[in-house]
Amino acid sequence: MRFIDVALIIDSIPRILMGIGLTFQLLFLSLTLGTALAIILLLLRISGRWYLAAPTMVYIYIFRGTPILVQIFIIYYGLPQLEFIRESIFWPILREPFGCAIIALSLNTGAYVSEIFRGGVLGVDRGLKEAGAALGLSVTQRFIYITSPIAIRLCLPAYSNDVVSLMKSTALASTITLLDMMGIARTIVAETYAPYEIFLSVMVIYLIITWVIQRTFGWIEKRMSQHIRSEA
Amino acid sequence: MSDSGHTNIIELENVDKFFGVFQALKNVSLSVKTGERIVVCGPSGSGKSTLIRCINRLEEHSSGKIVVNGHELTSAVKNIDAVRREVGMVFQSFNLFPHLTIIKNLMLAPTLVRKASKSEARDTAMKYLERVKIPEQADKYPSQLSGGQQQRVAIARALCMNPKVMLFDEPTSALDPEMISEVLDVMTDLARDGMTMIVVTHEMGFARSVADKVVFMDYGEIVEMNPPEEFFDNPQHERTKLFLSQILAH
């Protein structure tokens, strides 16, 4: 039987970590763009106008109802089939696996996060909004100064889960030739045929990242909840 | 009946109960004869609920001896099961099974525990539903009934097991005022028919008219125990007098 090849692990970890830059780029870029998109989608969704809300709901439905891998494939492998894509100004981005991965991840995470935000907004006590109205604040002012801060704090647990999900999804970029940590790991396994050593090592790295994300959000939540202290 | 030779159907001797460091029951001794109606009253935290919950082992007493219908309550599961079959309990928050219809609520224990057939269980159930005066609600769900109706169902559910003793843990405390009397009426009927019962309640009118003995508990101890006339008209202890003045003040 084989023994654990420790030397291989020691050799491979630095190689795997070379991909961490790409992993983080995918994560942070998609998170930023996705969150921005989510805000837009949220505003459309709660606008009260059916012609804005309905397409938004369809968009969210599609992106949450299909596998993200399929979405990645459609954008990277599928779009080049269409002539107008090849001739558009976006072609340089859409031609590259990195650009496609970012777009797919952003579009996907935007759909999920907008629903999370919507949950947060709905969770804000009606009484607080009414108090704002009674004080003379406009709809927009109420949204910015009253609803949003509370909603954000309510969303944090679900949002942090989504960040973890997004981080895990970045590994799918390896299926379209990108050499993030997962991509490098697969390459090494193909060379050495040592799946346990390599995959378990990269798993540990991913778990550490997950832990960091969760701790960070735990800290943010604590900071944001400081005003809520239970009276003894 | 199996309790010939036991005049006391329930016997508590020097019972202590601790929740961590907090002592809920201090050296409690109580005897209940068959057919007796006991009302237990006292301020919150006095241990009255803990007392009756120890009788059917929903709480485990820390020391002392509890004997119910000839069975001593220990950790022996067989004893506990035997006791629970003969002792019925009605809770402050009714605790009906929400996913079952009223009649199914009543039929569950007899079919599972006494191995009654479905039709036997159904007949018993309908009999007791009529006894608590709501037979027409049999196929409804608990959420569709008022609080008073739900509590009456809870009483019927306990009765379907044909218990020898009925324990009531503040049965009307969670009810809107206008529904209290319908439940007390059922309990009074039950008492009149000779059911042995221990009732934890603040309803002093009920205590006066139904109880054989009224027990006052405070800080985990039985302070005073007397028939209702003496209890209400001639309380012995300062604490009893204080409690009565507070509770009868409205």
Next chain:
Amino acid sequence: MGAISGWWDDFFWGSLVVVEIFFVALILTVLFGLIGAGAKLSKSRVANAIASGYTIVFRGTPEILVLLLFYFGSAVALTAIAQVFDPEVKFVDFPPFWAGSLAIALIIGSYATETFRGAFLGVEPGQIEAARALGISNLQTFIYVRVPAMWRLALPPFGNHMLSLIKDTALIAIIGLEETLFVAEQATATTGKPFTMFILVGAIYLGFSTIITLSVMALEKYANRHLAVGR
């Protein structure tokens, strides 16, 4: 559209594979979830620790990594075992169907563990007490009172787990399972129409998601029919 003709059959069979995986993985997921929840709710510290380890690992690791680890890992293990018996053996394959179902079930099972655990904790203690006061045994209380209350609480979040389950099926194409995405890749190679094929795959999965969502909604209605307040 004409490109798809000739491939309908294959997509159909691929969809069937998706359905098969779904049901196999679903059963395993419920199993792992119940075992995990039981372990987390038990008094044994060892069980707690193992279950916590399980949920942490499988919720924090990319699904594709779990899948590849399982697939290649079991192939390697099987090969090693086989080589003990017959040194000539070069490579023993592990069917992607089972590697995939198991991997997905373990992943979603870790989420289900938390869901089931929360649902068990959400059962009103008063009902359990009432059952015990009536003399109903622990096992009977579990079956007739605890479980009916618990699955109703677990249903909404579990519906989401089922959606994740069916979407993760697409990942198994990576290890060669011939479900719809895999078929689409083959079709693309021949027809040169990747967009059409992959959109079709998306549509198929969207269809499955919709079926699941509607089924869960119907099930929720049934589960809560006792709550219809009316007098």
